[in-house]
Amino acid sequence: MTLTANSANRWAKILTVAAGLMLGWAGSVWAQDGSDDPFLWLEEVDGERASAWVAGQNTRTITRLTKDPRFDDIKAQYAK
Numbered sequence: 001m002t003l004t005a006n007s008a009n010r011w012a013k014i015l016t017v018a019a020g021l022m023l024g025w026a027g028s029v030w031a032q033d034g035s036d037d038p039f040l041w042l043e044e045v046d047g048e049r050a051s052a053w054v055a056g057q058n059t060r061t062i063t064r065l066t067k068d069p070r071f072d073d074i075k076a077q078y079a080k
Contacts, residue, residue, distance in 0.1 A: 007075070008062070015058045 042050050065071055 007079075011062055011065070012058050015061050016054060019054055019057060 041047065042053065044050050
């Protein structure tokens with residue numbers, strides 16, 4: 001199955017929100033000053049390293065989702 005630019009953009013936005021929620025949770029686990037936070041670099045949302053990580057995670061996730069046999073049915077439900 002091939003994703004259109006519009007649907008790929010929609011998935012990217014959904015995945016970015018999901019990643020943000022996960023990062024928010026992970027950030028609350030570490031010390032407030034960030035001194036022990038091994039993921040502090042992810043808070044630089046415009047940083048090259050963080051952007052590359054998010055793009056890689058989006059690619060992995062979209063690939064996995066589109067290979068799921070239920071994907072076409074789910075996509076059709078939300079395309080309405």
